[in-house]
Amino acid sequence: MDPKGSIDDSNCDNRLYIGNLDLRITEAALLKMFSPYGKIVSEDFLWQTRGPKRGEPRGFAFLQYSTKEEAILAKEKMHGRLACGRPLVVRLASERHALEVADSSTTKAVGEGHKLHLTGGGMGQSSRGAKIAAIKKKLKSLEEDNSMNKKQKQSDNIS
Template identity: 65%
Template sequence: MQDPKSMVDEKGESRLYIGNLDQRITEANVIKMFSPFGKIVSEDFLWHTRGPKRGEPRGYAFIQYSTKEEAQLAKAKMNGKLACGRPLVVRFASERYLAETANPLKTACDAKKPSIACSTSGQMSRSSKIAAIKNKLKSLEEEGCGLKKPKLQTDSTP
């Protein structure tokens, strides 16, 4: 009989966290994006279960591959790839947990992004927020998933 702890470790090695998903990305989209890298044995797409956002996607999912090698390939190919203008965050499920517990401010204030100035509390400055929004809008326009501005009618005649 196998030690239950070792089974969890094996599962964690082939289970990926997929984060920063746009609200328009569906469960089927996630499966379609990640199926070329191997056999998906399970997929968990998370939804809000209560509150004002009930029934809306939470913006992340988990995918379990049949092997560790398939998961490594998917992680290497998909991490940082743009989906509807947003860079996907793909990590091993166990890495995500370890990264958050090691430094809870890291998600709000990533030192790898010098263009975003962070204060000691983990909050972005106002100018950094504006720059981030401008970059996001630019990437949405480039990706083609951006919302097109409706043309305003200046003439009120039918």
Template identity: 60%
Template sequence: MFSPFGKITAEDFLWHTRGPKRGEPRGYAFVQYTSKEEAQLAKEKMNGKLVCGRPMVVHLASEKSSMDSGDSHRAFKDKKLTGGSASKSAQTNRAAKIAAIKTS
């Protein structure tokens, strides 16, 4: 769904890891693009689109949390998708955020 808006360099879909929903999608995903412009285009085109009868909410990761670095080029889908390229510290922050989401 997100490939028409730019070159995707990474994607990460989150799944339930325990409980009765184990193995089912959590409704969150991160998509990383090569540029901020590609992530912005994905946000503009995909925010509000219906997926399985529900509207998708797409944010840039930097809009979602003030902890993200200013040069992060990620888009967030609230049923969440992200895109962009990030520095090593931003990638560490991303990994910490993903771990926090997975444990909640």
């Protein structure tokens, strides 16, 4: 941030978004995982501030490295790596903004749930409905195939 309190975009290239964090991962563990890739100058580990989950981790954090190169290296090495059984989502903070813009202009929400999770976009409900419809259609197709196979086996046994 600059002295006036607004966000300084020049540091956005050094800043990483880390998502899909297991709730057991602590700030110290996060710093330990990411410190081999460069000097971390700031860390924002986000916590629930209201409701029944108050005080629990929110499942994502931001780390800022001293250089853009360190941030890119950390992103390349850590994106998709398992931590407590969950694949980490690691992106430059500036890429997160780019995903929000892309999500608002695209209609292919099915199969892109990770982007919807990052943005909290309004397309989540229609995407969920489309996914449920596709699953139901697939199940119906499998059931029809299964019943046809049973009929075929019965006719083969009779012959």
